[in-house]
Amino acid sequence: MCKTKMSVNASQPTPTPTPTPTTPPPPRPRRATTPPDQSSSSTSAASSSYVLSSSVATTSSISSPTSLSSLRDTLPENAHIYSFSYIRSATNNFLAKRYSSTSSSQSWRISTNFEHTGSWSRDAIVFQRKSRKSIDPDDLKSKLTMLCRSHQKEIIKLLGASISSDYIYLVYEYVKGSNLSNCLRNPKSINFTILSTWMSRMQIATDVAHGLEYIHYHTGFSASIVHKHVKSSGIIVTEPDFHAKICHFGAAELCGETGEDGGGEGGLGRRTKEFDGVRGYMSPEFQETGDATQKSDVYAFGVVLLELLSGEEPLKYKFDKATNNYQKISIIETAREAVEGGGEGGVDGRLRRWVDRRLKDSFPVEVVEKLTRVALSCVHVEASDRPNMRRISGKISKLYLESKIWSDRVNVPNDISVSLAPR
DSSP states (O other), X not given: OHHXXXXXXXXXXXXXXXXXSSXXXXXXXXXXXXXXXXXHHHHHHHHHHHHHHHHHHHHHHHHOHHHHHHHHHTSTTSOEEOOHHHHHHHTTTTTSOEEEEOSSEEEEXXXXXHHHHSSOOEEEEEEEEEOSSOOOHHHHHHHHHHHTTOOOTTBOOEEEEEEOSSEEEEEEEXXXXXXXXXXXXXXXXXXXXXXXXXXXXXXXXXXXXHHHHHHHHSSOOSSOOOOOOOOXXXXXXXXXXXXXXXXXXXXXXXXXXXXXXXXXXXXXXXXOSOOOOOTTTOOHHHHHHOOOOHHHHHHHHHHHHHHHHHOOOSEEEEEETTTTEEEEEEHHHHHHHHHHSOOTTHHHHHHHHHXXXXXXXXXOHHHHHHHHHHHHHHTOSSGGGSOOHHHHHHHHXXXXXXXXXXXXXXXXXXXXXXXXXXX
């Protein structure tokens, strides 16, 4: 109806007299009516139907959550349960060259195809993990449906899974790059790192913080989930932009490593007693009881932050000639000593000696001190005294902006490092 009026007015414009107090404005032209015969009734009904359907379609396509969810259901990234025979064929009966291998899992790089998977062809990584309990296919599919719809750029996307009698095979998208541990500690060249600028390390810290915040609060589960395997070797630094992506998203949930109870603060569920972890990243309560919560992820993230700052491993052993024994050196203790201990040069001097020397003193000391204190708050012995990832992510975002202002002010080159102060 509105379209017809507009077309009539456009094709037959008529001058409109200016209204005065004595002369009222002329009435608006009205459309001629048609005798109610059969053809006009059908035409009118069709027109009304068209207007109604158009308005409904427009409303539903713009504002209706149902239409958005139904559209999301049609995306090819939906959960896919791969057959075990397909996984075995893609990995050449598990004899193909392994992409990586640890005590808890093995992985292979494969190429998925539309014919067997029903999804886009892409390179993928298959992780083999031990199942903690028998897995119900319906329960697996419901969890996969939620996990596979996560589209966070800081998280490596889960494509699907396959189950066998003892193992579950998780299929993730392949991301070109290297893990953060190798980027910080290159085994072939200990004096080289691709993260040679302060801003590159702040970018990694910001990406990982945002990714963990999404996992804890925005995945869509009724109870927020726990990652449980946060570590530097589980974070991929992408090429060529040097952003960070978190690996193994949803692995703990799908492998039965987490309980179903969502009680506790922030939906922190209780975890099973049977657990595996990485030395140096496990919180005290995780080591004692095997209960992994969101605060356990916060603890592990704090350790990763300290790795970014110092370039050192979480734990290392040094031979002490006085005692004729090996002495354990914790990155947490060295960081706490740099911030809170005594010594020459105050906090600034201690931090410059503690921070990774490959940065060549090219960093804002004030930001480094603040970030170190954030990391130390994350590794507090008491889980209740650790901040949550929402608060941590907000603090690190502010520190990133402070670092950007510092970088623009000093105009630090991207290809070299500059020493701004003596050691």
